[in-house]
Amino acid sequence: MQASAVSLQEIVDSVVEFHRGKVGALLPVLHSIQNKLGHVPKQAVPMIAQAIGLSRAEIHGVMSFYADFRSEPAGRNIIYLCRAEACQAMGARDLEQHVMDRLSIGYGETTADGLVTLEPVYCLGNCACTPSIRVNDDIHARVTAQKFDEIIDRLEIAS
């Protein structure tokens, strides 16, 4: 535990140092930590607060405002399902039901095997070939129930 606490401190220090002097450095700092660790651990919050001179409450306030920041690790893959109108017009509501049935989870939850965390998203900018989902950094267009199952099958094989 001691070793990991030290390394977390080092990560926070190096990230804060990298962004030092920037206007509004907190968001870039949080993004950088999450990019490195997959989440922003609770223990990091007082360290960030100390390093950039904000209160823990302010950092908690920012983290909880933005959907992207997570204080617990996500699954090995994150799937973002678009819930917005252009996707609704092509059957996103039915797809949403299928996804939740297939994965047996709701939004903000992770499958028992840790394969997938499911998140809602409101537009991926892929609105002329919908429904759209994002799997990690890849966007998929015209997603049907069958196509979704194939994506999950591939993720299962890959892991």
Added chain:
Amino acid sequence: MTIRVFIPRDATACALGADEVADSIRKGIEGRGLEVEVIRNGSRGAVWLEPLVEVETDAGRVAFGPVAVIDVPGLFEAGFPGEADHPLSLGRVAEIPWLARQQRLTFARAGLGDPLSLENYTVLNGFRGLERALDMNPQALVDEIKESGLRGRGGAAFPTGIKWQTVLDAQSDSESAQKYIVCNADEGDSGTFADRLLMEADPYQLIEGMIIAGLAVEATEGFIYLRSEYPHCATVLEEALSRAEQAAYLGDDICGTGKVFRIDLRIGAGACSCGEETSLLDSLEGKRGMIRVKPPLPAIKGLMGLPTVVNNVLSLGAVSTILAEGAVHYRDFGTGRSRGTLTVQLAGNIRCGGLVELPFGATLRELVEDFGGGTASGRPARAIQVGGPLGTYLPESQWDVVLDYEALAEIGGMLGHGGVVVFDDTVDMAQQARFAMEFCAVESCGKCTPCRVGSVRGVEVIDRVIAGTEREFNLAVLDDLCDTMAEGSLCAMGGLTPFPVRSALEHFPEDFER
């Protein structure tokens, strides 16, 4: 000459398989020992034809699309990349009616070449606007934008030149003489993707527009606030910014003139409310993205309390065109008080969806029927939402409306960012009304009560109407709630949410009586 083949690298093209098609074509080329250069270009925005593969020939560029991996062997057998007689052949790109009938200013370069090639950008008239701007004084630059009639393309349609004048005239009361240019690239409206397309297909145009804005208002620092939902776009912009800096278009000595301008790319964190300009500024400052009370306007007290231009991607893109071609050239497109071109994004249940750029003046029906080719499902269209999630749902009786700011406002609608989302006759408009409230509840920044609480109550009331519980009473409550939100909210999020709700109720009342 070496044959050149173009396969888009755009996020939508990739979502439709462009990377896999590119791999397959590369293998085909290697296997046949052909001398062919494969270029990953930006997208022309004809989403229905993506992945759109093009080949440069003596007769101009010819296209094939939409190409799937499974089609690639057949293409080579038919003679690709030479003259190929194939069912996917679209002939010369310039003659594809869907593209040929557009008049592109902002998207003129989109899809022509490697979006990151500075050489390509300059060959295609890039940086001509900047060159001119570097010889002009700030007031002359602001005057040029005023004369062009450009209005903010983000949705609010505020005259860009007047905003710039305010920033140019603003004396910051702190000791710092800093002013800022902030590009709002938080394109959160469902059904819109023009900003993303431009940034991925022609990123230097945005960079050029921002530098010109900086010269015009005497700001030396710029920010692009990009939503985190666009990871492909972030990659392109990062690389473009770094190359522009290396080539001295950005930095301490722009093009050897001694003038200074820098751009920092910032990534949002999944809050749609940050598309509102003051929330965006708070977010840039590292805070919760909460709306500020206006006044003071951001032009006077913006980022860090200093004078700030906040403009949408397309507005800043148009700036480089205006400077390159002149204000009069730009103003001569369009109609009435809507000058220049309109970029419509045809989305949702549409057969030929994508980006259409035309001078203001076309009707909604022309766009959806002539360009869009009707619904993707083949069923009759029933409702069209124009202007994003806060835009009204238009029934067929209103589809002959001209798509400009004033004409839409007259029928209680708005153009917004030009998103057009088509729904067929299977849509349940009561559910769409409910979703408008639900979206507002999810995305409300929470600062003002009408939006924060009204949206939650709105979902509940609509649920009771749908369930038939004290229907008349609850409809009256909903109407009252819509008034409160429209009149009492601090920004468009709560203030405009009643528009889709009310239009659904007004034009599709039967859906609330099931």
